[in-house]
Amino acid sequence: MAGYHSVKDILTICSDEKLPIWKVIMEEDCIERQVVQSESFAGMRAMYTAMKQADKSYDSRLRSASGLAGGDGEKLHIYNMSDKKLCSDFTSLAMEKAVKMGESNACMRRIVAAPTAGSCGVIPAVFIAYEESFNVPEDRIVEAMFITAGIGAVIAENASIAGASGGCQAEIGSASAMAAAGLAYLAGGDNDCIVNAMAMALKNMLGLACDPVCGLVEVPCIKRNSAGAVNAIASAQMALAGIRSAIDPDEVIDTMRRIGNAMPAGLKETSEGGLAQTPSALKIKEKLEEI
Amino acid sequence: MNIFDIIGPVMVGPSSSHTAGAVRIGYISRKLMGEPVSKAQINLYGSFLATGKGHGTRKALVAGLLGMNTDDMRIPDSFEIAKEQGMEVHFGEARLKDAHPNTAQLILTGQSGRQLEVIGQSIGGARINIAQIDGIDTNFSGDYPTLVVHNLDQPGHVAEVTSMLSHKGVNIATMQLYRSNRGGEAVMVLECDQEIPEDGIRWLEKVEGVKKVTYLSIE
Numbered sequence: 113m114a115g116y117h118s119v120k121d122i123l124t125i126c127s128d129e130k131l132p133i134w135k136v137i138m139e140e141d142c143i144e145r146q147v148v149q150s151e152s153f154a155g156m157r158a159m160y161t162a163m164k165q166a167d168k169s170y171d172s173r174l175r176s177a178s179g180l181a182g183g184d185g186e187k188l189h190i191y192n193m194s195d196k197k198l199c200s201d202f203t204s205l206a207m208e209k210a211v212k213m214g215e216s217n218a219c220m221r222r223i224v225a226a227p228t229a230g231s232c233g234v235i236p237a238v239f240i241a242y243e244e245s246f247n248v249p250e251d252r253i254v255e256a257m258f259i260t261a262g263i264g265a266v267i268a269e270n271a272s273i274a275g276a277s278g279g280c281q282a283e284i285g286s287a288s289a290m291a292a293a294g295l296a297y298l299a300g301g302d303n304d305c306i307v308n309a310m311a312m313a314l315k316n317m318l319g320l321a322c323d324p325v326c327g328l329v330e331v332p333c334i335k336r337n338s339a340g341a342v343n344a345i346a347s348a349q350m351a352l353a354g355i356r357s358a359i360d361p362d363e364v365i366d367t368m369r370r371i372g373n374a375m376p377a378g379l380k381e382t383s384e385g386g387l388a389q390t391p392s393a394l395k396i397k398e399k400l401e402e403i
Numbered sequence: 404m405n406i407f408d409i410i411g412p413v414m415v416g417p418s419s420s421h422t423a424g425a426v427r428i429g430y431i432s433r434k435l436m437g438e439p440v441s442k443a444q445i446n447l448y449g450s451f452l453a454t455g456k457g458h459g460t461r462k463a464l465v466a467g468l469l470g471m472n473t474d475d476m477r478i479p480d481s482f483e484i485a486k487e488q489g490m491e492v493h494f495g496e497a498r499l500k501d502a503h504p505n506t507a508q509l510i511l512t513g514q515s516g517r518q519l520e521v522i523g524q525s526i527g528g529a530r531i532n533i534a535q536i537d538g539i540d541t542n543f544s545g546d547y548p549t550l551v552v553h554n555l556d557q558p559g560h561v562a563e564v565t566s567m568l569s570h571k572g573v574n575i576a577t578m579q580l581y582r583s584n585r586g587g588e589a590v591m592v593l594e595c596d597q598e599i600p601e602d603g604i605r606w607l608e609k610v611e612g613v614k615k616v617t618y619l620s621i622e
Contacts, residue, residue, distance in 0.1 A: 141406050155407060162474075176417070217416030220459050220479045225529065227409050229419045235410075261406035268404045274527050276420075290409075294596050327454035329417040383454075385416045400457070 115140050119266055119307050119361040126303055130236040133303055134255040137262030157254045159224055163236035166223045174219040181330040182219055185212030187274070188338075202245040203345055210237035210341040214334030227264045227273040227286055230329045233337030234287035235260055236346050238295055239361055256294035261309050264290045269319065271364070271369035275322035276381040278372030284333075284340040285317030285368065291344035296351050304356075311357035313347035313366045318364075319371055321379035323386025325393040326400055332387055412529050414473040420505055421451065421458035424525025426478060429467020431533060431545035432509050432521045434619050438470050440490055442512040446497035449504035465492055473529060503534070510525070519617070536617065539581050539590045545619060547576055547594040552607065553615040556589040557580045563610055566589060573597045588614070598622055602619055 116122045116136070120349025125136045141152045172186035188208040193195060197204050218224045226235045232351065241255050245319030264273065267286045272278035292313035296306045317340070323330040387393055414423040433440060443465070456522050459479065466481035469488065477484060485492055486547045497508040498592055505526035511519045522535035533543050536551055543549050550568075561580070568575060574596040582589035608616045 117457060121520050137406060144405055145407075156410070159407070159410045161414070176457070177459065218414055220417065220422070220462075220474055222413060222474055224413050224421050225423070226411075228528065229414065229416050229423070232416070257410060258406070261410045264409035265406055266404055268409060273409070276527065327450070327459060328457040328459075 115143065115268070116262070117269060118261070119310070119365070122262060122266070123303055123307065125324065132255075133262065133296070133306060134258035135363065137258040138181035140262075153254060156257050157250070160239070160250070160254055160257055162222070162224050163226070164240055166213060166221065167209055167236055167240050168217055169221060170216055171219075171221075174215070174221070176215075176218040176328070178326065178328055178330060180218075180325070180328070181215050183215070184334070185215050186207075193257075194396040199342075201341060203239055204244060206237045206241040206341045206345060209241055210234055210337040211334060213237060214337040218328070218330045218334060220278075227268065227290070227344055228275070228283050230275065230333045231283040231287035231337065231340065233334075234284065234344065235291045235294070236341035237337065237341040238291040242295065242298055246298075252298060256289055256298050259306060260290040260294040260295050263293045265369070267314075267365055270365050272372055278368065279375050279380050280320040280322040280336065280367055281317050283322065284336045284373055285314055285320055287337075288317055288340035288344045288347075289314035291341065292347040292351075295344055295348040299348060299352055301348070301352050305351045307361045308355070308357050309348040311361035312350055312355070313344050314364050314368060315357065315359065316343050316347065318368060321375065321386045322381045323379055323385055323388045324381065325388050326397050327381075327383045327388075331393075409529065412473055414529060415476065415478045418458045418591070419529045420525045420527050421455060421460050422463045422478075423529035424505065424527075424531050425451070425460045425463035425472040425507065426467040426471065426473045426475075427529060427531045427545065428507050428521075428525060429464040429509070430470065430472055430521030431467075431531065431619060432519070432523065433468050433470050434545075434621075435490050435521065435536070435551070435617050436511055436513050436517065436519050437518060437618065438513040438515055439488075440511050441514045442491045443468055444495065444510040445492050446495045446508040446510070448497040448499050448502050448506040448508070451507055452496060461494060461511070464509070465490075468501060468509070468511070502580050503532075506534070536590070537615070538584065541581070541590065541592050541595055542579060543577070543592055547596070548598045548601060548621055550593045550595065550604075551617040551619075552591050552613060553617075554589055554591070555612040555614070556584075557612055560589070560610075560612060561591060564593070564607065566604050567607060568593070568595065568599065571600055571603050573599050573603075597600040
């Protein structure tokens, strides 16, 4: 485990050693895995490259084994190309990429778990859309990925990144908080701005249940990736505007843990509650069992 | 958790536990076998059995047995590839008591006729635990070079194994000992920081009282 165990630890190391957050995270990785900085950086770049490849290889004709997932990313793409879209180019693109990645995952394509497979669309959607829309050098995105990963490690240690133990707030919520921190950095936010973007994004996702229909990583997971991406953008923008979370970032993470513990088992990936037990879901289940 | 457990692994979807973890169980079993698998009886338990179809769990286990890793794009086509390579595969229900919800039991025959039975658990985030080998409880992740020695429960075998490792400059990370009963069958599982040279393994196989040596190389 790394030499930091909380958001506060990261910020303390930053101010003691006069280093940016991403570098603190990278240096800790070097110590932990006994690698040099160039290896650590190349490793993170490889993750981002794999995300971009997954984004590019989206195929709108694919359908998942259940037949429930596929083709929606293309619908968003066509709508985003029209002059009727509601969001900015950047936000529209992030939504579209998030749905596409979630669909690729459901259709057994290669993705990067970030932090999980079910939430794999949020972080690449925000970062790749940002790179394409704002034309920043790739190295900057890789730096943001370190921030994202370090925040994720703190969440994993103090709360959870698994739907089975913390509900969807631990998966899409964590991904959204991680993406918000990275995005705030990319848009020029200082350390305080970065951790507040994270805190606000996670707060907005607290309590989210993991209730997948038929236990599959499809409904409601895929569309929730777009919600996670848009929430990350909203939270980063609030933080960049100078808005601060009233609740300390580490306390927000601890709250996610407590809410996860208080959640009934039926809302933690068992498909015994929530959306998975609606008449619509049960009808889908019946149909699937015939296949 | 390391940051590359958070961002990563690169994997074929849709589920880190039901797809990537299943590939790992197959992959580690293939490595433990040490030779191509010609016949596999795959028994599923719990959630693997219940929701495995939609997650591609069966295809993932077969892909792993064929030597594919979690990011191999051929995972969805593993059944066809198994057929081409002459690997016979059968599926069934594992009859286990109080096992982990994501468990697979693999009963394997290698090309030389070597037999191996593995029970693997997918414990989340594509990480796995090998919970049983040939009917004896174990507990290892497959992330380290791992040596599994089946021997008679008699004095001296632990010393023989550890002095061989010391002689070869291999550091032991963890070590576990199990036995069926006093003086019966015993198993030791050693996770190491370095790879064990081939001649060390061959030497161990010839030691009196050692019944079977299984080695997991992560190279």
